[in-house]
Amino acid sequence: SLMEHHSNDVYNRRRKIVALKKKKDEEAYWDDDKAEEAKARGNAFFKEGKWPDAIKEYEEATKRNPRNPIYWQNMASARMKVMDYNRA
Numbered sequence: 001s002l003m004e005h006h007s008n009d010v011y012n013r014r015r016k017i018v019a020l021k022k023k024k025d026e027e028a029y030w031d032d033d034k035a036e037e038a039k040a041r042g043n044a045f046f047k048e049g050k051w052p053d054a055i056k057e058y059e060e061a062t063k064r065n066p067r068n069p070i071y072w073q074n075m076a077s078a079r080m081k082v083m084d085y086n087r088a
Helices: 008-029 032-048 051-064 069-081
Strands: none
Touching: 032 051, 032 069, 051 069
């Protein structure tokens, strides 16, 4: 329909639908159990001193449950270990 009729109404509707789909996809990805599993793997990597691997696991945990502040704190701690202060 964008090729047939160029109006702001069509573009605004499309933008809202794309944003809604993105939000629904992110929410469908949320899973508390998988977030805890990723956190546990991250903790194991952190204890072994494998901080880049720990960061990846903590990032996965934050994607699975972005509302849990512990995951964000763990990721910040691992980033401090690799001296990535801007992102910590």
